[in-house]
Amino acid sequence: MTLIMKTIVIFMFFSILGWLLEMSYRSIVNKKLINPGFLHIPFLPIYGFASLFIYFIHISDFNDSIIIKFFTYLIALSILEFSTGYFVNKIFNTRLWDYRDQMFNIDGHICLGFSIVFASLSLVLDLSFGILLNNLTLLYQELTLISNILIYASLLIIIIDYVLTWAKRLYGKYYDIEELEQEFLELSREIIKHPKIRSLDKYNHHFGKSRLDHVLDVAWLSFKISKYFSLNSKEIVRASILHDLFYYDWLREGPKLHGFRHPAIALKNAEQIYELTEREKDIILKHMWPLTVVPPKYLESWIVSFVDTYSALKDYFVPATMGVVGKKINYIEKLNVTFPFNINKG
Numbered sequence: 001m002t003l004i005m006k007t008i009v010i011f012m013f014f015s016i017l018g019w020l021l022e023m024s025y026r027s028i029v030n031k032k033l034i035n036p037g038f039l040h041i042p043f044l045p046i047y048g049f050a051s052l053f054i055y056f057i058h059i060s061d062f063n064d065s066i067i068i069k070f071f072t073y074l075i076a077l078s079i080l081e082f083s084t085g086y087f088v089n090k091i092f093n094t095r096l097w098d099y100r101d102q103m104f105n106i107d108g109h110i111c112l113g114f115s116i117v118f119a120s121l122s123l124v125l126d127l128s129f130g131i132l133l134n135n136l137t138l139l140y141q142e143l144t145l146i147s148n149i150l151i152y153a154s155l156l157i158i159i160i161d162y163v164l165t166w167a168k169r170l171y172g173k174y175y176d177i178e179e180l181e182q183e184f185l186e187l188s189r190e191i192i193k194h195p196k197i198r199s200l201d202k203y204n205h206h207f208g209k210s211r212l213d214h215v216l217d218v219a220w221l222s223f224k225i226s227k228y229f230s231l232n233s234k235e236i237v238r239a240s241i242l243h244d245l246f247y248y249d250w251l252r253e254g255p256k257l258h259g260f261r262h263p264a265i266a267l268k269n270a271e272q273i274y275e276l277t278e279r280e281k282d283i284i285l286k287h288m289w290p291l292t293v294v295p296p297k298y299l300e301s302w303i304v305s306f307v308d309t310y311s312a313l314k315d316y317f318v319p320a321t322m323g324v325v326g327k328k329i330n331y332i333e334k335l336n337v338t339f340p341f342n343i344n345k346g
Helices: 003-030 045-059 066-092 112-142 144-171 177-188 195-202 211-228 233-242 258-273 278-286 299-322
Strands: 204-206
Touching: 003 045, 003 112, 003 144, 045 066, 045 112, 066 112, 112 144, 144 299, 177 211, 177 233, 195 211, 204 211, 204 299, 211 233, 211 299, 233 278, 233 299, 258 278, 278 299
Parallel strands: none
Antiparallel strands: none
């Protein structure tokens, strides 16, 4: 395993492990399920960065004294925790953790008790890194192809979720969510009343979702991004709703090489019921890039392609790790239609 791959694996592994530890501790203390992070997925980057710092200290020629290492971790990780908490609070007015009820705390971002605990755990990790990394390397080598697919797919969803989460929190300061919802409803109202679109509710698409659920998820998130970057919101909403317009259960039937062929099938079906612009055609036809080989032509097409990938991975990854399906929002009354409009509000 190369150093770059080791760095990625360590960062992702401990970011997920850290989330699980934080979630377990906070849920037990608060007697209810708590998401300790600000991402949609079970991932806390601060644990990943801390683990990388510990790893590079472990493999370096740094002083082998346990006492010196302990105080190094105590100071360095306290700085990391304080700076992360401080800047997130300043930028988003959000506290990811709060130690104000603990003794010897600094503005609630760090406290002596937890800093000692983290430094002690870091020392234990340092001493056991050799055995742990050997086991991870052996597992990676046994399943090299599968490991690479899982690692890069997970890395992609992490990057997308991270960018979208920060973008959402930033543009939330400038856009009223109710106004965004109303504009989205006006742009999508007529197209989703069409019987062909409504029929997508009959087909299972991803875990716990119909194809209609999926296209509306993609349309809503793509719309919010388009507003933030001042793109063509109307075309991105229309094309997003039409991007998976095919009438078969792709898990059990349909043409071979479905992933490569269904964008063209969806485009053909969409052209039979709507007159499409060139941008809308490109969005539909290129939404499975890089499977479609030819890259998207428009920025709107790139956005829908990434959002579609993000949505698909989230539909499987989040339920698999958290045992839940995303909360659904019912817009029957607003749309005056007879199917649930399930989008992730926020």
